[in-house]
Amino acid sequence: MIKGLFDTKRWNALFQAFPEYYIPGFLMTLKISLVGLALALALGVVFGLLSTAKFKPFRILSRIYVEFIQNTPLALQVVCYYSILPMLFSSSGFRMPKFILGVIGVGIYHGAYISEVIRTGIEAIPKGQSEAASSQGFSYLETMYHIILPQTIKIILPPLANQALGLVKNTSILAMVAGMDLMYFTDSWGSERGYFAQAYFTSAVMYFIICFPLARLARYLEIRSMRLPTAKRLEITADEEVA
Amino acid sequence: MMKKMLSLALTLAMVASITACGSKPETTTTAAETTKAGETAKAGDGAAADVQKIIDRGTLKVGCKSDIPKFSLQNTATGEYEGFEDDIAYEIAGKIFGCTADEAKEKKLVAFQGVTAKTRGPLLENGEIDLVIATFTITDERKETYNFSTPYYTDAIGLLVNKDSGITSIEGLDGKIVGIAQSANTKEMTLKYIDEKGLKVKPQFQEFDGYPALAQALATKQIDCFSVDRAILSGYVNDKNQILEDRFAEQDYGVASAKENTGLAALVEEKVTSMISDGSMKKLQDKWELQ
Helix, strand or coil, X not given: CCCCCCCHHHHHHHHHHHHHHHHHHHHHHHHHHHHHHXXXXXXXXXXXXXXXXXXXXXXXXXXXXXXXXXXXXXXXXXXXXXXXXXXXXXXXXXXXXXXXXXXXXXXHHHHHHHHHHHHHHHHCCCHHHHHHHHHCCCCHHXXXXXXXXXXXXXXXXXXXXXXXXXXXXXXXXXXXXXXXXXXXXXXXXXXXXXXXXXXXXXXXXXXXXXHHHHHHHHHHHHHHHHHHHHHHHHHHHHHHHHC | CHHHHHHHHHHHHHHHHHHHHCCCCCCCCCHHHHHHHHHCHHHHCCCCHHHHHHHHHCCEEEXXXXXXXXXXXXXXXXXXXXXXXXXXXXXXXXXXXXXXXXXXXXCXXXXXXXXXCCCHHHHHHHCCCCEECCCCECCHHHHHHEEECCCCEEEEEEEEEEHHHCCCCHHHHCCCEEEEECCCCHHHHHHHHHHHCCCCCCCEEEEECCHHHHHHHHHCXXXXXXXXXXXXXXXXXXXXXXECCCCXXXXXXXXXXXXXXXXXXHHHHHHHHHHHHCCHHHHHHHHCCCC
């Protein structure tokens, strides 16, 4: 077994360090995850729609964003935002707050993936439906809102949940640039005392605490989105029976 | 059905992880090993079990830094570790295997492994290495986890700043960001020094994994000051930065071994103290031009 895993002295040391290290780290990771996810979703929807647009420059713009972000490692991107980007703007050393850095880092990275998820979701809907809608006088946005997107959501929810979970876990890359997140404090405490088993086990549990509800929520939304139409019809029949 | 399969999968994962982390089984003494042990018996007479294990294995596994000039630097051309701390490792190996340090070096009785501030602790505890001789500062907290020898070198913390930052002493660090290495005790020591001098200086501390990351953060001005032991700092000085005069928190480097290897710790302690008393430690320091 891992040495000292069940050593009470080490666990006591951990509980003492908990408020100082793990609580702020957990909150930072949670905040970065939530805001980062919002940014990633916004970017994903915008670029996902752009990549299915008829206007070609939009599609090209979206391709450039997606390919560039998808094909470079996140670690490199974060280091780039951390040290190279500020150098471009000023030589005196502009410093981005770590929270913003984290949100931008994971937001832009997963935004590209989510944009791909949304593009494939939209393309999965047979083209005949858009054509039928436009023949009935629906505008592009109306077609999207009433016909395409409701069907897309069912298709994209599972891969979208994957992205959300990946985003939470990828916030740990911030530890590399002293990001004050959960992983940073875990490394910090673990290496300070040498109680690595306790440090990393606790950290894993805390990441799980963030990820697990998110996974359940995604599953719930997925099931709900499948059942919605049937539920509606049942209500109407019930009303008619009462009447 | 789903639940059963899940629990089965979990059990398998548990078993796998336990086997993976499990300590290596004690090697049963085969005939070949017995003769080998017999050959070195002159050195191993009455040796403690943990020392005997090293003699049987034939090499002493030592964790050293690979990136600190004069202390322990891996020669990129030959792959050899060269420096003051590596010479200490050869001396200790000589003591264990009953030969001189030069013979130990010639016969390659020391297997070096590059370590960082972060990896040296776990590697020692897992038994991947027998000793850590890697600018490892002796502290009371660490003494609870590892065995330390008498200090073989005393170093102090230094502060490296960019020349164009206008910082000339520790007083200029108020509200500035000081980058320190993970699992270094720089933060406490710096705060203590500020306290002792009665200064009203409140720097912020940020920890980084590894010195190159710190040097990079300083070069790109994401931190104002790079603070670690002077021995390490000297490797990162260039024409754009300078080490401040402030020299504080003298700290002692010791040879560390795993807590349960008491026999090895006693042997190391004996060797280090004898090297200090007969002046050979001083000679080694002079050889590597350490003050």
